[in-house]
Amino acid sequence: MDWDCQFRGACFDGSDMSAVLHPVSPAIQIQDLRVDYGKFVAVDDLTISVPAGEIFGLVGPNGAGKTSTFKVLATLMEPTYGEVRLAGIEIFEQPEAARRVMAYMPDLAPVPSDLKVWEFLDCFAEAHELGNAAQRRERIEECLDLVSLADKNNVFCKTLSRGQTQRLVLAKTLLHRPKVLILDEPASGMDPMSRRQLRLALRNLAADGATVIVSSHILSELSEMCTSICVMNRGKLLAAGSVEEVRRVLGRTERILTLGVVERVDEAVGWLQGREHVAEVRLAGERIAFSFAGSARDQAQLVSDLVQEAFLIHALEEQRSTFEEILLDVSGSNAAAAPNLPLS
Amino acid sequence: MSDTPPAFPPSSPRHWWSNPIFRRYARSRLRPQALMAGLLVVGIIAAFIYFGVRTGFRYQAHMVEADAERAVLVPLLIFQAIILFLAGTGQVAAGITAEADEGTLDYQRLSPMTPLAKVLGYVTGLPVREWCLFGITLPFTGWALWKGEVEAASWVPVYAALLSSAVLYHLTGLVAGTVVKNRRWAFLVSIGVIFLLYTVIPQAAKFGLVYFKYLTLWPVVDENIAGMMPREAGGLIRLAKSLEPDVRFFGLHFSEIAFTLFTQIFLSLTFGMMLWRRWRRAESHLLGKAWALGIFAWMQLMLLGNALPLIAPGLLFPSRQFNRRFFREENWQPQVSEAVVMIGVYGAVTLLLMVVLTLIITPGTEQQITGLQRGRKLGWKRLPPLSDPASSLWIVVLMAVAGAAGWTVFSTQLLGSEWFAGHQLVPYASGAFLLVLLGGGLICQGVLEAWGGQRFFLVCVFGAVLPVMVGGIVASVGDRSLTAATWLAGVLPVASPVYAAVVLVPTVDVPRDVVRALPRAFWFWQVVTALATGWVVWRLREIRQARRALVYKEDGRS
Structure with missing residues (x-):
């Protein structure tokens, strides 16, 4: 490029x-x-x-x-x-x-x-x-x-x-x-x-x-x-x-992380709630989905802490902003912004 | 359609008609099925005209064969004019609007052809079927010319003027179609403009503005028609014609065909310039400011050049023309009132021409702001005075000065002629003429530039149309209400030139009440107009400054 x-x-x-x-x-x-x-x-x-x-x-x-x-x-x-x-x-x-x-x-x-x-x-x-x-x-x-x-x-x-x-x-x-x-x-x-x-x-x-x-x-x-x-x-x-x-x-800084945990799922949900950079923790089927707004290092630290707490993690997926979301955000900012200043 | 159609026509050498736009329309408008139907209908009508007229004159009027053949020529000419002028022009206007409407016009804009090539392509391509239909009538004309033993000197000028008029009308249609967005309206507007330009305006020739008659085909037909008529009728026309003047332009003499072609070429060039500007840039004014001023000055020159030489022999006066038609020339003497009307018409036409050109060259609000933005970016202190977004105020002032000069020359020469010994213009006439033209022109320009076309329309309705309507109703009540009607009608800007003529050329040929009221009404409305003009110009200046300040404040300059 x-x-x-x-x-x-x-x-x-x-x-x-x-x-x-x-x-x-x-x-x-x-x-x-x-x-x-x-x-x-x-x-x-x-x-x-x-x-x-x-x-x-x-x-x-x-x-x-x-x-x-x-x-x-x-x-x-x-x-x-x-x-x-x-x-x-x-x-x-x-x-x-x-x-x-x-x-x-x-x-x-x-x-x-x-x-x-x-x-x-x-x-x-x-x-x-x-x-x-x-x-x-x-x-x-x-x-x-x-x-x-x-x-x-x-x-x-x-x-x-x-x-x-x-x-x-x-x-x-x-x-x-x-x-x-x-x-x-x-x-x-x-x-x-x-x-x-x-x-x-x-x-x-x-x-x-x-x-x-x-x-x-x-x-x-x-x-x-x-x-x-x-x-x-x-x-x-x-x-x-x-x-x-x-x-x-x-794109948005926060992304959606989906965690696959074997056993102690409810406990893992409770553990995640209240952690720094974590929000909107919910159960999605057998997995735990939550919004994470920290940096890549913060994300790595979170995974490390989960392992240290002896949660058995079998999957971790990250979902970033799509182009559609970017465009929707941009369009949304139009509605919030003041109209162009008239010249006369 | 066959299963495996031959994809392309065989290769052919390049022809003179290799303009891609012309070829595009030649392909679409000359498809055999539609063309054959058209040719059949036109051919049948032409044959009906030829055989019907010829047989009638030959066997009912007992004319010799050559005269019967000649009798066919004028009806055929009218039919040909309908095909080229009406159908052809309508097709040009509607066709270009349809392209703009569909969006395919942009493809042609993007073609790497010169604007002139594009104009030529459209003006020859869009009416190509009508030219073919015209072509199918030519064998009948050719046969009648041959058998009628018509001299080339008679029919060549007529057909040269017919063809040049057709091109001029098609250019008019192209301009109308380029400006009007709706395709149905484009057809009506083009026909309306053609009717106005080539039928209504030439009527001003009867009131001393001789130049306008050369916009039409009629002077050439008038001059040469005798040679195309049955010899007996042609003899009478030739006798009447021998009494008519040739074309005079100051000290020069021209034939009708030469001057008509000259006039039509000038108008064609103007329309060509309009189209070139629009093709080059879609947002352009139809005319640049310098062109508009040049056209105005040129029209003044033409009007004077044709009119002044006809004053001394008396040929300019409507009453003389009328008397000549009926061979009642003895003891003819023009009336002062006739001169007053001619002076008034000259001023009114000058004012109208000025208003039309002002409408073309005055920038709208959007255009001004865009121009100011560009000027800000490029670091201009002011907009180039002849650019489209620049104010048209000074151009209107110059047009008013040129118009007042032409009007004064016309009036002075008319009243200074031997026909009106003892009469003369008042010394301040040129100042009054300038006041009339400046008032009308600047109010029009100021309202357009400051507030836009809608406000201008309202001013026209309330400042011109309504007072005249009310004045007309009041006048119809009786003689006693003439004074009030005179005052009301004086508001109309186009009435001012006529009022000026009556006031500045004292005469007793108008009702006493009007004589008493008219000078007061004229000067009163001139004072009101002058005050209104001053206010409009002042407001325009303020509005332009505000627009400039708002644009320039973006980078902290003013």
């Missing part, structure tokens, strides 16, 4: 938080990006660098600023201010050059109802000047194969299912072999098999040197797919880095 993450003044609500990532060779460079919708600040001084070959996940609850960030990256929206470079191209100075090296797939991507699949793709193959008709046809077939739609090339786009439509738009984004792919919820509407194909396709692209920035609400999937992620909330960056790093920074 090429990340070197430095977090300054990290705090959970992200009020004074910025992540400075020092990539080896950034394919996506966002510097001080801000997007305003009148009085509402959608993206607030976002700074991210993503090196080439990464699959970078953008995570956050609704209204976090993901789609606004993607639209700016895709040159569909001018930000209030900020600099964005894609594959070294300053996108606001050279938008047409940037469009040649990147591809954008919007959330719930639409397709024109009056075109056939090959016509839809050929329109963009022509716009990207992918050669003569035979060369374009060859490339279209490749892309349709990649998303398992080769047998649909001569049907009207409107006859495709939601998942097939998503795959068709993915094929469109791959047509011109972009160096940077910007995918907003690409897996929405796809069946499990298609999702798996998408994951494999993205990994192959990344292996070939393309950089993928992707958002998804299916966070377990994102954690499997991405080599690094960043979490946004209310327009601000909360944390960025590898999946484990983000979990460590944003």
Whole structure:
């Protein structure tokens, strides 16, 4: 991993938080990006660098600023201010050059109802000047194969299912072999098999040197797919880095420990109650579950003390914060926090 | 559909029509089934027009064959205009809105094509079926032109203007479709805008604003139609036409076709600029401030250039045009009241044009705040004055000055002509004209910029529409209520230019009660407008400062 993450003044609500990532060779460079919708600040001084070959996940609850960030990256929206470079191209100075090296797939991507699949793709193959008709046809077939739609090339786009439509738009984004792919919820509407194909396709692209920035609400999937992620909330960056790093920074410090004890179970419950860092001790079947908020050393000490007390321990499981929990916590903080200060 | 369809059409060499957007619509809108149905219907109608009119004139009116063929041309021209102007423009407006509605427009935004190529692709691609339908009528026209022995000098200008008008109308539809979000509304709005631009506004030509008539096809049709009519009818039209002037622009003379094309190209360029700005950046104003000011000054130049040379020969006056139509020119003399109306219309049109451009270039609250945020980040002391988020106040002031200058020149030249010896503008007329334009323009600009479009709409309803309605009701009570009606109608900003004309050109052609009330009403409302303008400008300044302070306080600067 090429990340070197430095977090300054990290705090959970992200009020004074910025992540400075020092990539080896950034394919996506966002510097001080801000997007305003009148009085509402959608993206607030976002700074991210993503090196080439990464699959970078953008995570956050609704209204976090993901789609606004993607639209700016895709040159569909001018930000209030900020600099964005894609594959070294300053996108606001050279938008047409940037469009040649990147591809954008919007959330719930639409397709024109009056075109056939090959016509839809050929329109963009022509716009990207992918050669003569035979060369374009060859490339279209490749892309349709990649998303398992080769047998649909001569049907009207409107006859495709939601998942097939998503795959068709993915094929469109791959047509011109972009160096940077910007995918907003690409897996929405796809069946499990298609999702798996998408994951494999993205990994192959990344292996070939393309950089993928992707958002998804299916966070377990994102954690499997991405080599690094960043979490946004209310327009601000909360944390960025590898999946484990983000979990460590944003996850809850307490975890659920489940203890399997042979005999003297009730006695063990009583012994645990009242111990430091231990809370919510309960019996779950034949096991004892409790919340533990201490450090790893404290946890080791607890296990050692249990053994010294002659409890016969046959199992110990630890359950950490999932991504879903992290996101729920972040969303929960939105409800508690004051709304953005109006500007007039 | 076969089980194993041929996936792709055979390779073909690149054609002139290789614009991807054009080809996209050529594929979807020229599918054989739908196209053939359209061609069949249009072909049948064109054939009906051709054979019906030709047979009628040949056997009922006993015309010679060539004249019967010529009689077909105008009905066919009307049918062709309906296909291109109405169906084509509606398709352009609705098509671009549908793309935006479905979300597929963003794909085209992301295509690495220049904004100009995208505009060309849409303006040629969206109405491609209508052009084909137009094409199916051409054999009938071609045959009638050939058999009717019509000279190329007659039909070429008409068809050149038809084609340029079609492109202009389609560009209008594209602009309407780009601005309006709802696809059903887009069709209605585009047809409404076209009706306004090319039918209603050209009527101002009858009141001295000759330039506006060159927005339409009619001057060219008017000039050349005689050569396309049956020779007997054409002779009469040619005789009437010989009495009409050619196009004069200050000291220059142009043919109708040249000046019409020139005018339409200018308008097409303006629409092209609007679309280019929107394609480049979706949040842009349709026109930049410099462009808007340039267009305003250009329109003043055009209005004066076409109108002034027609004053001395008397061709500018509506009554003269009316008398010429009925060959009653002897002892004709324009009335002073006619000049007053012309001066009033000039001012009203100038004010309306200024308001339309102000609506286009004035930034909304969101845009101002975004601009201020950007300025704060980039360390600007103030926003670049010609940028979209910058205030449009000074541009409106400059437009008012240019408008007042044009209005004064028009009025001075009109009243200084030999037709109105002994009459002249009062010395302070130019100041009064400036006051009228500044008042209307700055209130419009200030309300829009400070409080937004909804508040502006309310001001229009309560400050313009209601007083006129009440004034109309009061006026209908009887002569005694004319004074009250005159006072009420004076609130309307567009009425101010007309009031100014009556006040600044003393004449006895209006009712005595009105003569007595009008100057007082005019000056009273000018004072009220001036005070209101001052207050709006002061409030606007305060609001802008507050917005700036709130944005800049984020980093402790102000």
